[in-house]
Each structure stands twice: as structure tokens, then as C-alpha cells.
Amino acid sequence: MTLAYPLDDPRAARPASALSDAFDRHGVRMAYARNEEIYAQDDAVELLYRVVRGVVRTSRVTADGRRQVGAFYYPGDLFGLEPGPDHRFGAEALDDCEILVVRRSAVRAAAGDAELDRAILEAQRLEMERLQDHVVMLGRKSARERVASFLMSIAQRGGDDHADLAMGRQDMADYLGLTIETVSRMLTQLQGEAIVAFPSSRRFEIRKWTALEALAA
Amino acid sequence: MTLAYPLDDPRAARPASALSDAFDRHGVRMAYARNEEIYAQDDAVELLYRVVRGVVRTSRVTADGRRQVGAFYYPGDLFGLEPGPDHRFGAEALDDCEILVVRRSAVRAAAGDAELDRAILEAQRLEMERLQDHVVMLGRKSARERVASFLMSIAQRGGDDHADLAMGRQDMADYLGLTIETVSRMLTQLQGEAIVAFPSSRRFEIRKWTALEALAA
DNA sequence: GCCCGCGTTTGATCTGCGTCACGGAGGGGG
């Protein structure tokens, strides 16, 4: 059985223990293939999900086909806890991944209600902060700044100076509110200025942290 | 003493009673002048606020002076319950207004912890849905669509076909991620197509609901 | 190795919105 929280993962200790226990005892391990749907936009909210392996993206597609990616979730992250009765964003597997799924009612039965609420509250805290930052980025940042911010956040997650992009350019674009071409251009631009280096299209290394930080605003 | 929840206000019955009671018993009524700061960006989060009269906006200003408005709050709305230890958006009075303020710890003492959490959860639900919609709007909608959505949401609040804009063009622009000029142009455009009518710059009436709905996407 | 298919990059052009500049309206104070 794969360890859900690798020991070197800073998020390992994060979730409240009641919730963690519930996952361990009542969770069902599911496997999803690349681009497979985990839950659909407008599905009822009744489960909690935790990424074990792989990366998950949430997205919302408008009636006329425009897509906005809401977030990316990495191993250890909780997702699917949208506040309303049904999901306003769908969730899909970015690559092949394993997910722990638990019924909310099972968690509620296992832990005290108060404890459950607190655990969800904490996860929602992260979610809301992400949303707030996303709003500011989409509302007020240039394409260059958005791409820089994105690379920064990915790099911070890894801790190291270089990191892998789990997603392709289209997913980046849909997260950043840009087109795939603009994302690509900004990446080459940043490379040209030797701020980042891309040994391959999915792998990058930050060369000038201060320059990138300044751009990320 | 002004009645906090006018009887004809559909939001009157919304907040959980424990929280409502706490406001009534421990709340302090504060008055703020137009553009006065209620709390600052980066202030510690320790109070809960409820609008009694007037309108409040939350906003975040970046280091280089760009401003993003997060939300507008109307009488009956709870605000200030950001999830982190400190406020990522500041709050200011849009016009002269009265606010009920209560210390979180007072609420916690008055109600059971679980009850408090549930009440906050419910308010956060609204907040998160607002944020999600905001992200989609800023990421994927055109200027015309943003302005249309905004007018729709204002009109729905009033219920009636015509409504007052509590805010000026600059606040709209900063909420919609646009410039004041673009907002102005879109408004004249919509007027030109007889979709809305503006008897004065702060007051409007929707003439073609279906057309506006189609635009709001 | 070679071919094929998909994701990415790059180029050319277009356009929606931002920027800059100015004129007008409204309304509060003297």
C-alpha cells in the first residue's frame, strides 16, 4: 500500500487527525486514468477526496465551451469539499492517479461533528486563500506575471530549485486565463532572459529567484 | 435602534440563530463614513461584521498600486470572516454605513463551538461560491459579458427590474478587472442596444432580461 | 532506424481593451 503522506512532504502533518483517521479506516482507494473524470460539474457533493498519487485538476466549462481550471491538487491534498449542495467545478485526473475517497457521512460518524467541521474548515481555509489569490491574479496581472507566479508556486511546492510540471500548456493556460500560445511565448521569453531554464517542456529550473519573485508581484 | 434585518429583506432569516443572537447581545454598532476603512488588508482577523445600513467593499491593493475589489456586501450580509490569521483584503465603507461588530471569542463563548463553526461554514459557503464565480468571470469572460453579469447580479439582489448601483464606475471596474473607460463604454453599448436603460448614472433598469442573461453567460 | 501523432513553439495578423486626453454633467458649498 502506497504511503499517502510521504515523510518528506510538508503537507503530511497538515490535516486534522480525525479526518485522517477516517480516511484510513473508511477510505476507498480508487484509481483514475489520465483525463478520467473523478466527479462531474453539477454532481452532488457527498464525498471527500485525498490525492495519494498523481495530480488532479478541477475545472468548469461554460455553456459555449470556454474552460476555467480552478486548481491543481497534489499528493496529500484534500479536494472535493465545495461548500454548496453540488459541485460547481468538475474534477479530472491530470495523469494516472490514485485517490482516497470517503463518504462524508462516514467521516461524520467516525469523528465528532465539531472535529469534522474544524478539519473541513482548515481545508477550506487553504481553498479560499487560493481562490482569493486567483481572483487577484486573473483580475490584475499581466500574462507575464501570471506565468511567473505560476512557476513560482510550482517551484515552492517542490521546495527545490527545479520542478516538474504535471500539466500541459493547455491546462496552464486555462488556469491562468490565457491561451496556450501566450503561455508558450511567456515561457520562451522568461527563458530568453535566463530567469528560468527548460531542459524539457515539462521540467524547469529557476535561475533568478529574485527576478521571478519581482515578476510574480 | 435601526432594525438590522428589515422584514422585507430575503436575507433576514439567513444567518444561524446562534450567531444572530451573539450579534444582538454582544455586537457593537459602528458608523463609518464614505471610504472610511473598516479593517485594513493584513490586519489580524478577530472580529465578525454584519452590515446594517450602507454597502461595504473589500479590496486588495498590490505593491505597485493595482487594486482588485473582492466583493460588495449589503445590509444583512456577514463579512470579515476570512479564513486565515489575517485579512488578505481590506474593507471600506462604500457610502456612509452602520456595521454591527462582534468579537469572535464572544461569539464562541455565547454559542457552542459547533454551532459557531456551522454558522461560519454557511457564510463561507456563500463567500466561496462568490469567489468561484469571480474566478470564472475574470478568467474567461469578455468585458461586455462581465458588465452584463454584474448588472444582472445587482438586479437580482433587488428583485425588481430596476436597481441602484451603490458604487461608482471605478469600483465596478476594479471588481470586474477592467478599466473605468471600458466599463463606461460597455454600459453605453448595452444602452444603445436597449438592453438596459440608465435614467441616471447610478440607477438602471433592465429592458431585455433574456438578452442580458444570454450575455451574462 | 523510420514513421506517425500529439504537444509545443513560432510567426503573422487581428482586435479588444488599455491608455491618454479632453469635454460635459451634476451637485455641494460659498
Add this chain to the structure above:
DNA sequence: CCCCCTCCGTGACGCAGATCAAACGCGGGC
């Protein structure tokens, strides 16, 4: 009543990013 000040609308223009189009890798299958 008039002035001034702030907010709003409009016009001309420029540019960032979208769109359209094509070429370039790179990895997998044969």
C-alpha cells in the same frame, strides 16, 4: 447663482494578448 470639484462619457490611438496558420520536436509503435 455661480464656481469648483469629482465623476462620467467619448474619441483617438497603441499595445498586449487572441487568433489563425504552420513548422518543429519528441516519444511510441513498428
